[in-house]
Amino acid sequence: MKFIFGPVASRRFGTSLGIDLSPGKKQCNFDCLYCELAPSATVDAYNEAYPPDEIIFELASALKEHPNTEVITLTANGEPTLYPYLDELIEKIDAIKEKKQTLILTNSATLSDPKTYRSLLHLDQVKLSLDAVSPEIFKKIDRPHEGIDLGKLVQSVVSFSKEYQGRLFIEVLFVKALNDTPEEIQAINDVLEQIECERIDLGTIDRPPAYPIEGLSYEELFKISHRFNPALPIHIASRKDVTSQPSCYSDEEIINTLDKRPLTPEDLALLFDADSLKRLYQLVETHEISLKRISNLDFYVPTKNLKRKRHKNS
Numbered sequence: 558m559k560f561i562f563g564p565v566a567s568r569r570f571g572t573s574l575g576i577d578l579s580p581g582k583k584q585c586n587f588d589c590l591y592c593e594l595a596p597s598a599t600v601d602a603y604n605e606a607y608p609p610d611e612i613i614f615e616l617a618s619a620l621k622e623h624p625n626t627e628v629i630t631l632t633a634n635g636e637p638t639l640y641p642y643l644d645e646l647i648e649k650i651d652a653i654k655e656k657k658q659t660l661i662l663t664n665s666a667t668l669s670d671p672k673t674y675r676s677l678l679h680l681d682q683v684k685l686s687l688d689a690v691s692p693e694i695f696k697k698i699d700r701p702h703e704g705i706d707l708g709k710l711v712q713s714v715v716s717f718s719k720e721y722q723g724r725l726f727i728e729v730l731f732v733k734a735l736n737d738t739p740e741e742i743q744a745i746n747d748v749l750e751q752i753e754c755e756r757i758d759l760g761t762i763d764r765p766p767a768y769p770i771e772g773l774s775y776e777e778l779f780k781i782s783h784r785f786n787p788a789l790p791i792h793i794a795s796r797k798d799v800t801s802q803p804s805c806y807s808d809e810e811i812i813n814t815l816d817k818r819p820l821t822p823e824d825l826a827l828l829f830d831a832d833s834l835k836r837l838y839q840l841v842e843t844h845e846i847s848l849k850r851i852s853n854l855d856f857y858v859p860t861k862n863l864k865r866k867r868h869k870n871s
C-alpha cells in the first residue's frame with residue numbers, strides 16, 4: 558500500500574491505521590531539529606498531492622482487512638494539514654469509517670488559517686504540538702517556514718481548544734538546553750492553562766533526530782512535569798528505549814508523588830525500585846491508592862483524589 562500503514566498499537570490513541578498524505582517525500586512547514594525524517598527545506602503548500610479517491614480506495618480495503626481498527630490517523634512525511642484536499646478526504650473517510658475515530662497529528666502551524674481550523678473541527682480527535690511559546694526558542698527548535706507567526710499559532714490553539722467538541726491532545730517535546738529552561742516551562746505552562754484539552758503529553762526525542770541534539774532522561778522529564786500546574790492533565794509519554802535509575806519511595810512519598818502527578822504503571826516501573834513497587838501494590842490493596850482510567854490510559858492516584866477534577870474534560 559502506498560498511503561496506509563499499520564495497524565499500529567498506540568498506547569495513547571488505541572489501535573490505529575495510519576494514512577501518510579505525503580508518501581513520496583517530506584513536505585513540511587517546519588524543519589524541526591528533532592524530526593525523524595532527514596532535514597529538508599520548508600514549504601507552505603504540497604507540490605505533490607494525491608487525489609482523495611486513491612487514498613480512500615486503499616483505506617477501504619485496509620479497513621476490511623483490519624476490522625478492529627479503533628482510530629484512522631491522518632499523518633504525513635511532513636505536515637498533514639498542508640494536504641490540499643483535506644476537507645474532501647475527511648468527508649470521504651467519515652462516509653466509510655463507521656464507529657472508528659478520525660485523528661490528525663499536526664504541528665499546529667496552519668491552525669491560524671481559517672480553512673484548516675474549520676477542517677480540523679470535523680475530526681473526532683486532534684493532537685496539536687506546541688514545543689515553545691517564546692519566538693526565539695520556537696525558531697531554534699521547530700525552524701518554521703518564513704512568515705509563520707508564533708503569536709497567531711498560540712492564539713489559534715487556545716481558540717480551537719475552546720470551540721472544538723472532539724478529543725483534543727497537546728504534545729510538548731523537550732530538547733535539552735532549548736525549551737527545558739524554567740522560564741520557558743513557566744511560559745508554556747501559562748499557555749497550557751488557557752487550553753481546554755483532554756491530555757497533555759510531555760515527550761522528548763525517542764528516534765534518531767535530523768540534527769545533532771540531545772533529548773532528556775526520563776527523570777528530567779519527570780522533574781519538568783512537576784513545574785506545571787498540578788491541575789493540568791499532564792502525562793509523561795514513555796519511550797521505548799528509556800533508561801532510568803529506579804529509586805526507593807516510602808508509603809508517604811508514594812502518596813505525595815501521586816498526589817502531585819498521577820502516574821501510569823509504566824512510569825512507576827521506571828521510577829520505583831522493587832520494594833517501592835511492592836509498597837505501592839499494598840497501598841492499592843488497602844485502597845489508599847487507586848487505578849483510574851483517564852483518556853485511554855491507566856493512572857495511579859491517591860483514592861482521596863478520585864473525585865478531584867483535573868480538567869473540565871477529564
Ligand code: SF4
Pocket residue numbers: 585586587588589591592593594634635636664
Ligand atoms: S513538524 Fe513533524 S514532520 Fe515536520 S519537521 Fe517537525 S517533526 Fe518533522
